[in-house]
Amino acid sequence: MKALRERIAAEGQNLGNGILKIDSLLNHQIYPDLMLEMGKEMASGFAGVAIDRILTVEISGIAPALMTGLALGVPVVYARKVKPITMAGPVFLETAPSHTKGVEVNLLVSAEFLHPNENILIVDDFLATGKTLLALARMVRSAKANLVGVGVVVEKSFEGGRGELLKAGYTHIPVRSLVTITSMDNGKIEMAD
Numbered sequence: 621m622k623a624l625r626e627r628i629a630a631e632g633q634n635l636g637n638g639i640l641k642i643d644s645l646l647n648h649q650i651y652p653d654l655m656l657e658m659g660k661e662m663a664s665g666f667a668g669v670a671i672d673r674i675l676t677v678e679i680s681g682i683a684p685a686l687m688t689g690l691a692l693g694v695p696v697v698y699a700r701k702v703k704p705i706t707m708a709g710p711v712f713l714e715t716a717p718s719h720t721k722g723v724e725v726n727l728l729v730s731a732e733f734l735h736p737n738e739n740i741l742i743v744d745d746f747l748a749t750g751k752t753l754l755a756l757a758r759m760v761r762s763a764k765a766n767l768v769g770v771g772v773v774v775e776k777s778f779e780g781g782r783g784e785l786l787k788a789g790y791t792h793i794p795v796r797s798l799v800t801i802t803s804m805d806n807g808k809i810e811m812a813d
Contacts, residue, residue, distance in 0.1 A: 624645075665794075681745050682698050745774065
């Protein structure tokens, strides 16, 4: 996606250790027009795929998932990191490492929002090691729903997450990224065409 590539080139910062700071357009500040364009682009990448709902993680995954949901006309469910008192009844619980926080985080989704036999599209901000996406995929499996695709705003291909999804048996699902970062060596941010 050209507009997103240009914004990452202009505003992205390589903080080292594979951490890409794009707070000015995704993780802290959001430009609604750019986010809407990203949602439409993400939705077009899954044209023809039957999708009942989108699953993401709070907080950075919500905006791209919401815009994708708007484009597809489906609801968005997000995994919470802390269980609120309003989340009663059964929940799906997984853990995943936070690359930027350096700790394991809980991911919780109320069972009332993931139903058996539904077709679920996962949308998130990053695909790096794949561990967060695999945690979400395990939730989909636990709900006896069908994972039909994974969409991410930015894929850091050099961290091997796509390969981890394949190793885990998700060879049949499409994985789409709006921008792919191929290297962050020597303080640079290199993107695929």
